[in-house]
Amino acid sequence: xxxxSTTKARPLSPHLQIYKPQISSAMSIxxxxxxxxxxxxxxxxxxxxxxxxDGAESYSIFVSYCHTPLGQTVLFGLAWSFFYHFFCGxxxxxxxxxxxxxxxxxxxxxxxxxxxSILLTATLALKIYGVAL
Amino acid sequence: MKYDDKSFRSALxxxxxxxSARNGTQHWWIQRLTSLVLIPLxxxxxxxxxxxxxxxxxxxxxxxxxxxxxxxxxxxxxxxxLHHTASGIQVVVEDYVHCEKVKLLSIFFVKLICxxxxxxxxxxxxxxxxxx
Numbered sequence: 001x002x003x004x005s006t007t008k009a010r011p012l013s014p015h016l017q018i019y020k021p022q023i024s025s026a027m028s029i030x031x032x033x034x035x036x037x038x039x040x041x042x043x044x045x046x047x048x049x050x051x052x053x054d055g056a057e058s059y060s061i062f063v064s065y066c067h068t069p070l071g072q073t074v075l076f077g078l079a080w081s082f083f084y085h086f087f088c089g090x091x092x093x094x095x096x097x098x099x100x101x102x103x104x105x106x107x108x109x110x111x112x113x114x115x116x117s118i119l120l121t122a123t124l125a126l127k128i129y130g131v132a133l
Numbered sequence: 134m135k136y137d138d139k140s141f142r143s144a145l146x147x148x149x150x151x152x153s154a155r156n157g158t159q160h161w162w163i164q165r166l167t168s169l170v171l172i173p174l175x176x177x178x179x180x181x182x183x184x185x186x187x188x189x190x191x192x193x194x195x196x197x198x199x200x201x202x203x204x205x206x207x208x209x210x211x212x213x214x215l216h217h218t219a220s221g222i223q224v225v226v227e228d229y230v231h232c233e234k235v236k237l238l239s240i241f242f243v244k245l246i247c248x249x250x251x252x253x254x255x256x257x258x259x260x261x262x263x264x265x
Contacts (some may be wrong), residue, residue, distance in 0.1 A: 029170045036225060039218045046250055052198070056191045086175055089168050096165060128187065 023110045031088040034081035041078040082122040087113035141262040160220060162222045174210045211254040219247040 019025070051062040065071050091109050094100055100109045139146075185197035197203055222243045230236040 032225060033138060035221050039222055041212070042250065046253060048258075049254060052191070052194055053257050053260050059191045059194075082175075082179075086172075090172065093165065100163060124183070127183070 019058070025113065027088060027110045030084060031092070034085040034088070037081045038078065038085060041074070041081070044074070076121065076125060079124055080117060083117035083120045084113070087116050093111055149257070155185075160223075164217065164224075167213050169211050170213050171211050174206060174213065175207060178210055182224060189217075195261060204258050206253055208258055212251055213259075215247040215251045215254075232259060248249050 048062060051058045066075060091100070091113050094109070101107060181197070181203070186194045189197070200205065223240050225235060226239045226243065230239060
């Protein structure tokens with residue numbers, strides 16, 4: 001990459017803008033996006049922890065922020081991101097171990113991971129909002 | 134380094150110092166190890182966090198963390214998560230930031246922030262454990 005010929009601005013062959021969106025590429029980029037989202041949400045976990053240290057009063061302030069519509073949106077977004085990243089990561093580990101490395105395995109495991117992440121987020125929402133299961 | 138006839142590296146590549154930085158595999162492996170550890174810990178905290186924290190109040194949360202089992206696993210969970218986060222964000226930065234200075238500084242600050250959170254989290258749990 002250090003030679004002169006490769007540092008010239010050369011036209012790129014078309015890539016992202018010409019491909020039909022596929023579950024493989026979409027699941028892959030969402031694995032990365034949810035990873036970044038979870039990293040950005042991590043400070044909330046530490047606010048929770050330090051509010052516990054600060055005592056019951058600051059804890060109740062933290063909880064009241066969690067109960068606002070914005071708080072609920074952020075927390076459920078993080079919950080879905082967690083479940084998605086969890087199952088997608090499991091898929092990556094299974095690939096590393098040599099399983100599901102076929103087109104069919106890729107599609108099936110992809111739909112299962114996506115489905116489970118939505119199912120678990122919905123279950124959590126139903127439990128929190130007190131709907132009997 | 135003595136010239137090795139059996140080396141797969143080209144003479145030009147060797148002279149320019151190109152090639153493996155010799156730590157890529159380690160980074161990849163640590164990411165896998167931390168994710169493996171996070172599978173059981175993630176399942177454990179999803180269920181117990183819901184039972185003791187979301188459904189409970191302040192007292193339930195404190196009592197939950199004061200159990201030596203919870204606090205041990207919670208500290209392990211925090212440290213593994215932060216290590217996993219730091220190495221994950223590092224890859225994202227390496228992929229999208231092409232200015233060498235910005236890249237190095239970003240990775241440095243990501244690691245510094247993660248290390249600070251590791252200390253903060255551990256101290257907070259220890260403080261709860263020995264009485265707030």
